[in-house]
Amino acid sequence: QGQLQESGGGTVQAGGSLRLSCVASKNSYSDYCMGWFRQAPGKEREGVAHIYTGSGQEWYASSVEGRFTISRDNAKNTVYLQMDNLKPQDTAMYYCGVPEHCSRIATATYEYWGQGTQVTVSS
16 A cells, blocks of 8 residues: 655635645655546545656546646655636545556546545635
8 A cells, every 4th residue: 555645735715726745655656657536525536637757748637627737746756736726616635646547537546545635615
């Protein structure tokens, strides 16, 4: 099981921004792919954004494309999720994880993930 620690969540008004961070232990940072997913109460888990840690190629869910940006700092074993123009429907627990298939967002599955950080967007 990997060790991933998310931070940066909070409560913002609609239209606001947050930046999430995920720090991985050395053995937990994938040299293949890292990603973010979210889960709201009563809803299924939803892949949000993935990034190849080598090339930096990114994938996004259609619901966040153009508003969210994933990035990574391999030297720091850290992945970020910049979230702009937040909407109430973005409210969820956000998790950092290691995707099994980097290009699959809609049907994403993850090898392991962290404890999550809560994002709440008020209208």
